[in-house]
Every structure is written in C-alpha cells, then in structure tokens.
Amino acid sequence: MTEFQLHAAAASDDVAAIGQLLSNGAEIDTRDKDGRSALLVATHGNKVNAAKALIEAGADVNLKDNINDSPYLYAGARGHIEILKLTLQHGADLKSTNRYGGTAIIPASERGHVDTVRTLIEAGTDVDHVNNLGWTALLEAIILGDGGQRHVDIVKLLVDAGADVNLADKDGVTPLSHARSSGYDAMVGLLEKAGAK
Template identity: 55%
Template sequence: MAKLVATGGVATCLAVCLAVCLAACQASPGGPERLDSPPSTARVSPATATATPATSTRRPMSAEAQAQLDQELILAAKANNVSLVGDLIDRGGNVNAKDAIQDSAFLYAGAEGFNEVLQLTLAAGADVRSTNRFGGTALIPASEHGHVDTVRILIAAGVPVNHVNNPGWTALQEAILLNDGGPRQQDVVRQLLDAGADPGIRDPQGRTALENAERLGFSAIAGLIRGR
C-alpha cells in the first residue's frame, strides 16, 4: 500500500511538471532565443552617414591690401618666423612677391638656409626660376654660403643648376670662389655635380671651376671635379 501511495505521488509530480513545461512553451511560441544570434543594428540613413565637407572662400583683397600682406610675408620670412609665414600664406600672401631690393620670401629663405620657411614657400607655389637683384636663383647664394640641406632642397625642387647670374657666376663657381673650400663646400660641389652642374662654364675672367679650385688651393674640390 505504501508503495502504491509513493508511486501515485511520483506520478502526480510528473504530471504537474509536464503541465508547467507546456504552459511555458505556449507563452513563448517562438522558442528560446539563440545565444549566438547577432545583435540587432539600427539602419543609418545615407544622408546622415556622409558628412558634407566644409568649404571656405577667401574674400578678394584690394591691390593695396594684397601688397601689404605680401610685404608682411617677406618680413616674416626674413625673421625666419615659420608660424607667421604659414599664417600669412594661408591668408593669401604671395610667396613670389618681391620687396624693394628684389627679395621674395622664397628667394630670401633659400639664400639664408631657412629650410622650414623655404619648404612652406615651395608648397605654396614658389617660382623656382625666379631671380634676385643680382640675377641669381636661390641656389646660387645657398651654394655660396654652404647651406648643404638647402642646396639639396632647391635641387630637388628643380632650380636650374647652370644658371649664370649678372656677375657671371654659376652656383658651382660661387661655391668655390666665395667660400673656404671646406667640408660643407665640398658637399655642395658634390651635389651640384651630381645634379648636372657644368664645370666647364667659365667665369668673367675666363676660368673654369677646376681652374679656380686649383688656383685657390682647394685640392679636395679639384679632385671632385676631375673625377667627373
């Protein structure tokens, strides 16, 4: 009798559990949610997904205002004020404009070896063939002064290496005649020769670059020229 009661109790429990499970399934007809289901994502309208690029327009300046801005740019270049040069260029300063002694921001930066300013002027469209009051390109005084990195920048920018200035000298001649023939000048001469400088061009006295190097006792430079 005890076994029968126990068996009946178990059957009752099973019936109750079955009823609970059936009720749960009816409450969730779609079945249990998959754990690996990807999360839902909201659709983004193409109109909101693509930002409209900002545009800026520069008001045209009067000739007087432009001239003033250009002179400020030249003064900033002569002071080697890199940040101000960049600002003035952004405001419309012309890197090819010249002052009363025919210096432009580009020409002055090249002559003095102000390389950061020089790079800004080149990026802003500097005329690499422009000349100073001596009829020389930026490469000629840069070579004379032994600005090794500046010479490299100017050659890469396309400044003509065989241009002859009003006194009758090329960059190669000035690199020899107007400095000490030391290591920096040797580096400059090497760069110029590699870029196609012609050592056979004669100065107003009729001397070649080699003859001037030998006359001045610059044996290392003379050796560089002979090796070409």
C-alpha cells in the first residue's frame, strides 16, 4: 500500500518520506477512493513543501478527483497562493473547470482572494468565463461577496483586466444592477467609470 503512504506523507508535509516513497517506486499520481492524488491531498491541507516536492517530481497539477477538483483548481479556489504559483509554473490548464463549470478565478473572486485573482489574471486566465450558473468572476465577486474592501479590490482588478462590465447573468441582470441592489457604492463607482450600464 505504498501509494496511500504517499498520500499520508503529503498530508503531513513530510518531504523526506515523499522522496523515499517515490524512489521506492510509489506511483506519484495514484488516486485514493475519492479520486485524490497525493498532490491534491497536500493542496487540501495547504502543505506547501509536500506540494512542491510532488510537483517537482512530476505530479499532475491538472489531475481531477471524483468531484472535479484538481490541485490547480483547488489552490485557486482556496487562495493557497504558493501552491497555485507552483501549479502555474508546471502546466496548469487555465481553461480547466470545476464541478460548477467555473475556472479557478471564479471561486477565488467569490471568496475574496485578492492575490489569487491578481495571480490568475497575470497568468492569462479568461476573466469573462461563464460558469454553469451563468456567472462570471465579476458577478460572483458582487453577488456572493460581502461588499468589503477585498471584493472591491477584486472588482477593480477584473475591470482593469478588461472584464466585460455589461456581461449579465442568465436572468439578464448586469453587474451594475447587482452592485446597486446590494448597496455596494464603491463597486458601483468602479463599474460606472468602466462604462457599465
């Protein structure tokens, strides 16, 4: 059961054990019952050293589990910035989507992970990707955010990156309408300045 020892080593951030197991022939991308690779286990716990060791040894940063999370997508969604940057340096698929049909920038925007959103924009992520709910990163930052400074910063980042400020949800409600109805004045100002209607 060498494979699951690798998962355990990843969960406990034990780089020495990871190296030993891999040199003894452990399969780096073996999945557990939930479809998770050791790298995804490390990412879940934000175990940066284990993740780095696994990625540098060739672990697949895009390998999805049973609920369509990959190390790249999960690091982006949770704001695990160091692991996210490692996945981006090792072939992260910017177009890959989670179980909601969203790219990493959408949950990052919803959860207020400013540095993550900035990193994903710099990596070339499509800021106007629409998920299965009919929402973009901009819409999620407004609708599911709390209107606080982190979400205002994210709206500004997205607008500055060229996000379509008039791309409405599937009910035809625009980002500006959502921001107004929530009373998010700072967001309203940013959107209006960018030509939102």
